Amino acid sequence: MTNLSVNLNKVALIRNTRNIGIPSITKMAQICIDAGAKGITVHPRPDQRHIRPGDVYDLVEVVKDVEFNIEGNPLEVSFMEIVRRVKPTQCTLVPDTPDTFTSDSGWDLTKDKERLIPIIQELQSLGSRVSLFMDADVEQVSLVPNTGAERIELYTEPYATAFREKQDLDSTWQKFADAAKKAQELGLGVNAGHDLNLDNLAKFCTIPHILEVSIGHALTAEALEMGFYDTVRAYLKILG
Ligand SMILES: CC(=O)[C@@H](O)[C@H](O)COP(=O)(O)O
Numbered sequence: 001m002t003n004l005s006v007n008l009n010k011v012a013l014i015r016n017t018r019n020i021g022i023p024s025i026t027k028m029a030q031i032c033i034d035a036g037a038k039g040i041t042v043h044p045r046p047d048q049r050h051i052r053p054g055d056v057y058d059l060v061e062v063v064k065d066v067e068f069n070i071e072g073n074p075l076e077v078s079f080m081e082i083v084r085r086v087k088p089t090q091c092t093l094v095p096d097t098p099d100t101f102t103s104d105s106g107w108d109l110t111k112d113k114e115r116l117i118p119i120i121q122e123l124q125s126l127g128s129r130v131s132l133f134m135d136a137d138v139e140q141v142s143l144v145p146n147t148g149a150e151r152i153e154l155y156t157e158p159y160a161t162a163f164r165e166k167q168d169l170d171s172t173w174q175k176f177a178d179a180a181k182k183a184q185e186l187g188l189g190v191n192a193g194h195d196l197n198l199d200n201l202a203k204f205c206t207i208p209h210i211l212e213v214s215i216g217h218a219l220t221a222e223a224l225e226m227g228f229y230d231t232v233r234a235y236l237k238i239l240g
């Protein structure tokens with residue numbers, strides 16, 4: 001069974017365009033949890049363009065009965081300060097630069113592995129599971145076990161683009177299936193996320209044993225039409 005973790009970044013983005021506190025991050029989280037989401041994901045970026053540290057702290061009480069996944073670059077002090085305080089279920093480590101438009105690549109472990117090992121050890125000592133944001137690259141995935149991380153999150157934008165543009169879809173899907181298989185053979189759990197939506201999710205999840213999909217941008221857009229509760233229900237119907 002693949003768990004749905006709802007990313008609330010874009011709810012925060014809308015909230016930040018006025019100083020009146022709506023839409024409420026905690027209220028939206030509760031609606032998604034009531035609808036059956038098994039996790040909430042946030043990505044508190046250094047520039048606080050959407051999720052702010054206070055949002056993360058406010059969510060702790062709301063998210064206590066489901067998984068809390070905090071994403072970020074652990075080489076940023078602000079990220080480590082937040083996770084040290086919150087000790088979330090899972091930390092998903094993403095190699096984003098502070099000014100990136102959005103997450104756009106996985107780690108290059110040939111370069112970053114040594115720096116990540118002590119960070120991963122610290123996060124695990126806090127009780128958090130660690131997932132590394134990775135491209136669908138078998139060679140890179142093969143380097144993950146040496147870091148000590150328990151999971152990878154496959155960066156699914158290339159799949160979503162192939163699906164949307166109906167170009168090289170099967171070969172692109174196969175790359176993700178191969179990367180997931182390699183990870184599972186190495187004893188790693190496999191999560192996935194970025195640009196997944198109601199149209200492309202079903203085909204992606206024909207890849208066996210995807211443990212979690214974290215979805216936010218498209219889900220928020222879909223919820224503008226259907227509401228968060230019904231949108232989450234629609235995703236859960238696809239996940240089975
Ligand atoms: C890591 C990833 O792919 C997304 O979870 C990320 O949180 C997207 O960030 P934005 O919502 O800032 O585009």
Ligand SMILES: NCC(=O)COP(=O)(O)O
Binds near residue numbers: 071153218
């Ligand atoms: N890790 C992916 C995530 O949390 C949400 O990505 P997106 O659905 O906003 O593209």
